[in-house]
Amino acid sequence: MSSPQSPSRDSRRGNESDDDYYVPRTPRRTPMACxxxxxxxxxxxxxxTxxxxxxxxxxxxxxxxxxxP
Ligand SMILES: [Zn+2]
Ligand SMILES: [Zn+2]
Incomplete structure (x- = not known):
């Protein structure tokens, strides 16, 4: 009664694209005129220009x- 080593079910990680999504934020500049x-x-x-x-x-x-000033 010896069962073979069952493959451990490790949850696959790495296929998630839910990581820290870096969004390049442009600094909000106050609209000013030249x-x-x-x-x-x-x-x-x-x-x-x-x-x-x-x-x-x-x-x-x-x-x-x-x-x-
Ligand atoms: Zn201008
Ligand atoms: Zn101008």
Whole structure:
């Protein structure tokens, strides 16, 4: 009455894609206008070179919020 070694049922792990799913979060920046748009009160799209500056071939410059008084 000797039973052969029964294969131990080990729960298979590793096929779960429920691990820590890393979602690259982009830091939320406050929408701010570049100097040109701010001065003219235009709607700035916030790009590196916004549409207004691009249209006028201007250098799009942003002033960091921390630099404000
Ligand atoms: Zn702009
Ligand atoms: Zn601009």
């Amino acid at each position: 100097i040109f748009c701010r001065g003219r009160k235009l709607k700035c799209d916030g790009r590196t 916004c549409a207004n500056c691009q249209k006028r071939n201007l250098a799009c410059t942003y002033v960091p919020v921390s630099a404000q």
